[in-house]
Amino acid sequence: MTTTDQSPDQPAHVEAKAAILLVLMGALIVAFVLYVMYARGVFEPTQRLFLETDNSEGVAPGMDLTFAGFPIGRVSQVELSTDGKVRILIDVPSKDAKWLRMSSVFTLERSLVGETRLRAYSGVLTDPPLPAGSVRTVLRGDVSEQIPRMVASARELLENLVNITSPGSHVDATLANVDTITGRMAGRYGLLGGALGGDVEAKKMLETLDRVNALIARADQRVFGKHGVVDDSQDAIRQLNGLLKDARTTLQKVDSVLVEAQGVAANARTATSDLAPLRGEVEASLRKVNRLVDEINRKWPFAHDTEIKLP
């Protein structure tokens, strides 16, 4: 407060005003620091996620990890692991961790213009949630890495195109041929001239056709005309009919011969049936002879030979 040592031109309440300023500035600085700390997630519980990739280009601490366009995490550190891979350490606030599932896929996309983007895709939100401290591999989609390959392919394509369209190339020759053919087609004999290679050939072709026509007319005369091939054939068919009639008569005669042969065969069967009683009679006579011989043997004591000698 102003006191006795205050000079006459001293403004009023200078100490109070200075104190107000000091307090206000102090409050402003503290508020700003607290706001920045809040913004950087110092007061928020987080869980750690490790992403692995082979190239950390474009990844910087403070970068966002987005899910469906919403930032759900922040890169806190990028380091090189012992096996030479890049480890990206990400802090995901606990309230946003529900968007990360076991089946989540992480991508790192670099575009030609603009910053690198780190994205998470969770297709199945019913999967179990991603536990804290998980390690996942990042899929890289780098447009600029594909440019050299694309340029090489484009150059190859252009070279091929140049080869195709250059004078003396196949396409050029084909087009020249097409031009020749269409030029011929425009001639007197049209398509025929184009197909055969010129008017002279087309003319020959037409002459040939005329000759073929004349030939067909003559053939018609020979085949279907008077005393033609068809007439001769009809005569031949008639003669064939006569021959067939003769053949039929001959067959009838053969039939009668066969009937007679059947009669002979029947007689032979009757004779065969008479043979059985005859055979019985012979067998009975033989048995009688046998008995007679046995009887003579009994009565003939000197004879030891019991063999019966049939007559």
Added chain:
Amino acid sequence: MRSPSILATNPRLWGARAGRYLRSWGYMIHLGAVALVMAFTPSTWNRANRLSTSRYIYASTWQVLPWFTVLTALIGLVVIRIVLVTARSYGLSSFALEMLVRVLVLELIPLSAAMFAALRSSMAFDAAALGLARSGLPTAAAGAEAVRELRRDLVPQVLANAFAVLSLAMTSGAIVLLLAYLNVYGLSPWGLTEYTRTVARIFDPIVTIGFALKTILFGLAVALVPIAAILELQRYPRRLASSVQPGALRLLFVLLLIEAGSLAIKYI
């Protein structure tokens, strides 16, 4: 008269001039160290010093703050509009906010606050001391009087000027942050989350510490360089005839050096 350039002097005197130049810088740094030590010594803060500090704070900050803030808000608004419209026309509006905060809040506002504080208070004080030195008093007596005044007011003056730079930069920075939000998102509160994330991305620990350090160094430079120059002037009375404000060029040089150093650390 001071020679215009070291190249205009005899090459045999180059060594002597370089030595004097280095001594001058050394004196300035020594004075700064003394002022800081005195500022952190409790016995310095007697009633007279407190009142003196209050007076300087009042002069360098209270009187300037409102219209400096209005001025930076207006200029900031124009820059924000230009950047936003241009960024939108190129489809780069997502980068506009970050660029605005980086350019305006981190670089331009602290620098302009430092320049402003230097013009408003330090140079004014120098002019008073110069006037005293150029008064009808004999050179030695005037010099002694000026040195006595400066010594008495050294710590309050240094603190007040440093505080002025800090206050002007912080207040204007906060206002410009608010204006940037309003221009990008309008009066809707729904952009706050995204805005907070952008701010978080910009103010990583290195940038924040760099920003604080830069502002404090600006404050110290503005407070110290002109005072050191005027005190040194008393030792070389021949230079009083110079029409150049003592320390002005050196202050500009130091400010640019700090700014360049800060930029190099942050972006290289």
